[in-house]
Amino acid sequence: MLAVNFFAIKDISKNFGGLMALAGVSFQVERGEIFGLIGPNGSGKTTIFNLINQYIPLTSGDILFKGKSIKGMKTHQICHLGVARTFQVVKPLKRMTVLENVMASAFCRVNSLKEAEKLALETLDFSNLLPEKDKPAKSLPIAGRKRLEISRALATKPELLLLDETAAGLNPAELDETMELIRRIRDRGVTIIIVEHIMKLIMSISHRVHAINYGQTIAEGTPEEVANNKEVIEAYLGESYT
Numbered sequence: 452m453l454a455v456n457f458f459a460i461k462d463i464s465k466n467f468g469g470l471m472a473l474a475g476v477s478f479q480v481e482r483g484e485i486f487g488l489i490g491p492n493g494s495g496k497t498t499i500f501n502l503i504n505q506y507i508p509l510t511s512g513d514i515l516f517k518g519k520s521i522k523g524m525k526t527h528q529i530c531h532l533g534v535a536r537t538f539q540v541v542k543p544l545k546r547m548t549v550l551e552n553v554m555a556s557a558f559c560r561v562n563s564l565k566e567a568e569k570l571a572l573e574t575l576d577f578s579n580l581l582p583e584k585d586k587p588a589k590s591l592p593i594a595g596r597k598r599l600e601i602s603r604a605l606a607t608k609p610e611l612l613l614l615d616e617t618a619a620g621l622n623p624a625e626l627d628e629t630m631e632l633i634r635r636i637r638d639r640g641v642t643i644i645i646v647e648h649i650m651k652l653i654m655s656i657s658h659r660v661h662a663i664n665y666g667q668t669i670a671e672g673t674p675e676e677v678a679n680n681k682e683v684i685e686a687y688l689g690e691s692y693t
């Protein structure tokens with residue numbers, strides 16, 4: 452983890468017509484890290500991802516990738532720079548096959564159908580979805596759809612990958628497979644910010660964890676430090692904290 456200032460959000464805020472969904476959150480992520488982002492439902496995690504890839508505009512603050520502000524860029528430009536994300540509610544192009552879905556993303560990096568197919572097949576092989584490549588995306592069960600979502604992000608060859616609840620709804624065996632896949636992605640040199648409700652996953656996989664509640668930071672540190680933080684425990688009372 453050499454390069455400091457690989458990625459940072461600085462004092463970012465988001466106001467949805469009077470509702471302050473985020474109020475001045477800052478953190479830095481170093482190259483090669485798996486950085487966990489946690490918080491109860493509605494605390495602003497997905498909003499942070501939506502702001503990072505400029506799916507929605509910032510109200511205030513700044514976002515720096517490799518030392519440069521990406522504020523105001525278009526979503527596809529950010530993808531080109533090397534930042535990819537998955538969606539909490541998976542969004543496959545339902546009528547297309549699994550392969551076609553991943554090819555559509557590969558065009559972020561390549562220009563021809565042939566190259567897109569090659570990159571998509573490599574990506575599907577990496578994420579263990581190759582046997583499903585000719586099935587319509589909509590026919591996949593939830594675990595397959597989640598892996599397709601990750602594959603689509605990977606086909607853009609990201610340096611920074613944002614994973615939004617990719618393990619939600621999975622059974623224990625599928626959860627283990629997802630953790631293994633996330634580690635292999637990290638081993639390829641991809642830096643990861645992961646939003647996850649399943650504490651076992653986030654605490655065992657992250658180098659550092661950042662916790663928010665009501666759009667504000669409540670803790671940051673090692674998984675142990677954050678898991679034992681009083682404000683974090685209180686924020687999660689009433690939610691399943693397993």
Ligand SMILES: Nc1ncnc2c1ncn2[C@@H]1O[C@H](COP(=O)(O)OP(=O)(O)O)[C@@H](O)[C@H]1O
Pocket residue numbers: 467470472490491492493494495496497498499
């Ligand atoms: N597009 C939107 N318009 C209005 N309010 C939104 C929008 N997106 C999120 N919110 C609100 O912002 C808050 C944070 O939501 P979100 O980031 O999805 O939380 P989390 O991912 O942590 O569960 C919630 O109160 C939510 O209702």
Ligand SMILES: [Mg+2]
Pocket residue numbers: 496497498539
């Ligand atoms: Mg969310």
